[in-house]
Amino acid sequence: MPAVTFDRVTVAVETDNTPEPKVLIDAVSLELTEQRIGVIGANGSGKSTVLRLVNGLVQPTAGKVTVDGADTVRNVRTVRRNVGFVFTDPLSQLVMPTGREDVELSLRRSVRNGTERRQAAEAALDRLGLLELADQSIYELSGGERQLMALAAVLAVNPSVLVLDEPSTLLDLRNRELLRRTLAGLDQQIIMSTHDLELALEMDRVLVIEEGEVVFDGGAAAAVDHYRMLCRDGLPAGKPR
């Protein structure tokens, strides 16, 4: 497995309301080598920022992030070739009117020849069983099909790491299952944030993020327990019903 490392990474942003920059991620150090890594935590806890750091979409204010030794600031192009990113909403990710065209767009940088590119796109769509839907308007697809289409476009360029930001949040139960099965069949290293604790339980390692810090790091079952406890403790205590 490729190694993603965080070396005392801090992310802070300027805001108009406070004089001091707001700290989103606070001195996090990590070494991620497992194949399936889950990231859980409340909304606004910093999950998304952690994921975006892996792909260079967010750059550290201090510290550094590397993927297979490549620095996400200095070698951002290499990093983005190796790290595919799937967003929560596939419609913001699919920039072409049909899936096939979107997959071909992904391949434009790596495959210059038109015929080869078409064949590569065909193969990428076929791998996820999407050939029949390839020429439909992305607006005519179901949520799950769209998410798979976005996945196909990302996988087409063969990244070694796949980052997914709450990929199942907008999906219904059946589409979730479809996505889960597809992900289970992939060889890539997967780093995924999710609110779906069942999905989190299938991971090899789970990080719990709270207010910009990793508050738990370990096996899936223990992490989910920890997160459940955290959520209970955060609420006003023991009101009788």
Place this chain on the structure above:
Amino acid sequence: MSNTDTAVKNPISTGRRRWNATDLGLIAVFAALVAAAALVPGLAVNGFGVPITFQTLAVMLTGLVLGPGRGFAAVGLYTLLGLAGLPIFSQGRSGLGILAGPSAGYIIAFPIAACVVGWLATIVIRRTTKARALWFFLSAAVTSAVVVHSLGIVGIALNTKATLGQAFLSDLVFYPGDMVKNILAAVIAVALHRAFPDILVRRVRRSAAQPAKA
């Protein structure tokens, strides 16, 4: 094709700092915004039966929000594609034929106006903190008088064999509506800068503060 030349060079090129993917997204979407504003009939149809569109509003807003470089690129891209044959000029017109018609001056003026008003907007943002809407409005009003209307009048005079005086009179009809649209553009620009504080302002500050190699 001399206009391809400028438009290809400018959207993508040589500025001090090369545009990133977000800049391309903004340029493309604002170009689409100008096109959509030209095509979708506005809130009302005036007494002459000419639909009021948001087009000049979109052009000014593009400059006010994106600044001179990206503003010019966005409106320039729109103009270039319209001249190449995409039916995106007002009322669905397109093609080089436009350049022989009465609206030629306005079409050519749009990218220049976006650039000029964008340049003025960066000055406003650097120098003022209060009453920005007023400054934005003044920038847009000056730009529309100096760039849009004057080139528009020249276009009418050249292409319809009207005298400059007649051209001036027929252009005058557009002034009241344009002033309203400039007010709107200024107010909306202020709101957009508040909603997306780094769209132009922090770019300026940050690129000034950042050392050459991060």
Place this chain on the structure above:
Amino acid sequence: MRGHGFLLANYVPGQSFIHRAPLALKFLLVFGCGLASFIVVDWRVSLAVLAGLCGLFLLTGAGLKKLWAAIRPLAAVLLVIGVFQWWMLGAPTAARIVLNILVCVVAASLLTATTPVQRLLDGVVRAAGPFKRFGADPERFALTIAIMLRSIPYIAGTFADVRDSARARGLERNPRALILPVFITSVAFARQTGEALAARGLGEAED
């Protein structure tokens, strides 16, 4: 989904001779129609050209529905222009103006209905190639065009929503509150698109 195929017919896979015609030729047709719109002075010529183009469009197998979908958003505006010009300049001139606009729209749709977007992009990249030495980046130029084309229906849709809500709520409302959402949504949309491109390694400058 609102506005899909708005203004320009989407690509329809096929094997007609128009599909197989060189891109440059199809572009010349569009370009020529744009030029001709001010050379042609007789509405009957415009009508003949329009009929010919519609015939070609049907030969591609894309169907009447696609053609109508492309024209429909303009129908109301064209009607208004037609009536207005008829009143001002007489029927023949009005017919010529409206028909010439339709000629341009159908010609552009003929191109987009028979050419996959990727082929169009390749064409733009090739055409912009000579400008590389001035610092232009044809790939990014083509990508920007593709994003723009994709965004027009989306934004036209938000404009239409605004118009509808204006009708529903009446015009006494503050116009800023009415149209501001269009621009907020558009900027947010632009940023999402930019982020998605960056994440996929597209659209960044190559040194």
